[in-house]
Amino acid sequence: MPEKSASNLVAEPLSPPKIRSPRRPAGTLYRGNEGMWSWVLHRITGVAIYFFLLVHILDTALVRVSPEAYNAVIDTYKTPIMGLGEIALVAAIGFHALNGLRIILIDFWAFGAKHQRVLFWIVIAIWLVLLAGFIPRQLMHVFGG
Amino acid sequence: MSLIEAPRTPTRGRRTGGINWEKWGWIYMRASGVVLIVLIFGHLFVNLVAGEGVKAIDFAFVGGKLADPFWIVWDGLMLWLALLHGANGMRTLVNDYAINPKVRKVLLIGIAASTAILIILGTLVITTFDPCPAGANPALLPSFCEAL
Structure with a gap:
C-alpha cells in the first residue's frame, strides 16, 4: 500500500484533479453543533x-372529587421513583426555560444571534447550577427521614 | 432531479390577507414563555423546595392554597398559558413530522380537543373548588375548616 501511494504521488500532477463530495455536509454552522442540539433538546x-x-x-382535578381521592394519587408522587422523576421533570423544565430565553435573545437581539453558541453554554452552566441546588434538596425531602 | 430535496413539511395553501395567526402564535410562544418561567418556577419552589417539599402536598395543602385568590389567579394563569403553549408546540411538531395529511389532521384535532377539555376542566376545578367539603373527614381538611 505505501509503495503504490508513493507512485501515485508522482503520477498525480498529470491526472485531472478529482473533486470528491463529502459523505455528509461538513463545515455547516448548524448541523451537529450547539444550534442543532439545543433545538433537539428543546423539542424533547x-x-x-x-x-x-x-x-x-x-x-389536580381530583381535589374536586374528594380529599381521599386526591391524597391517594398525590401520595404516589412521594415515592422514591417519582422523587427521581421530579428531578427529571425539573431538569427538563429548567433546560426548556433557559433555552427558551436563549431563543428570545437570538430572535430579538443581533448580539444573541451572533453569539448563540456561547449562549448555549451559558444555558448549560446556569442549568447545572439550578440542578446543583435542587437535586440535594429533593433527595433530602424524598429519602431523608 | 432538483438539487435540494423538498422539505418534508407539506405545503399548504398560501394565505391571502386576514390575521397572520402564525405570527401571533410565534409571539405568543415567546410572551407566554417569559411569564411561565416566573409562574412555574414559583410553583416548583412553593410545592417542591420550600418546607417539606413534595411530602407536604395533600388535600389540606392544596385547599389552603386555593382558598387564597392569589393562588387561584396564579394557578389559573399557569393552566391557560402552559396548556396553550404546550399545545401550540405540539402543533408545530405535528406539522413538522406528520407527513400523511389524514394522520396530521387527526393529531391536530386530538390536540385541540384535549386542550379544550383540560382547560375547561381545570378552570372549573379551581373556580368551583371548596376547601371544606361537607361531610369530609376533618383530619384531611385545611385547619381553617374547623372554624366553620
Whole structure:
C-alpha cells in the first residue's frame, strides 16, 4: 500500500484533479453543533413536559372529587421513583426555560444571534447550577427521614 | 432531479390577507414563555423546595392554597398559558413530522380537543373548588375548616 501511494504521488500532477463530495455536509454552522442540539433538546423536553402537564391537570382535578381521592394519587408522587422523576421533570423544565430565553435573545437581539453558541453554554452552566441546588434538596425531602 | 430535496413539511395553501395567526402564535410562544418561567418556577419552589417539599402536598395543602385568590389567579394563569403553549408546540411538531395529511389532521384535532377539555376542566376545578367539603373527614381538611 505505501509503495503504490508513493507512485501515485508522482503520477498525480498529470491526472485531472478529482473533486470528491463529502459523505455528509461538513463545515455547516448548524448541523451537529450547539444550534442543532439545543433545538433537539428543546423539542424533547417540550414534549415530555407537555405530557406531564396533561397528567398533572387530571391529578389536580381530583381535589374536586374528594380529599381521599386526591391524597391517594398525590401520595404516589412521594415515592422514591417519582422523587427521581421530579428531578427529571425539573431538569427538563429548567433546560426548556433557559433555552427558551436563549431563543428570545437570538430572535430579538443581533448580539444573541451572533453569539448563540456561547449562549448555549451559558444555558448549560446556569442549568447545572439550578440542578446543583435542587437535586440535594429533593433527595433530602424524598429519602431523608 | 432538483438539487435540494423538498422539505418534508407539506405545503399548504398560501394565505391571502386576514390575521397572520402564525405570527401571533410565534409571539405568543415567546410572551407566554417569559411569564411561565416566573409562574412555574414559583410553583416548583412553593410545592417542591420550600418546607417539606413534595411530602407536604395533600388535600389540606392544596385547599389552603386555593382558598387564597392569589393562588387561584396564579394557578389559573399557569393552566391557560402552559396548556396553550404546550399545545401550540405540539402543533408545530405535528406539522413538522406528520407527513400523511389524514394522520396530521387527526393529531391536530386530538390536540385541540384535549386542550379544550383540560382547560375547561381545570378552570372549573379551581373556580368551583371548596376547601371544606361537607361531610369530609376533618383530619384531611385545611385547619381553617374547623372554624366553620
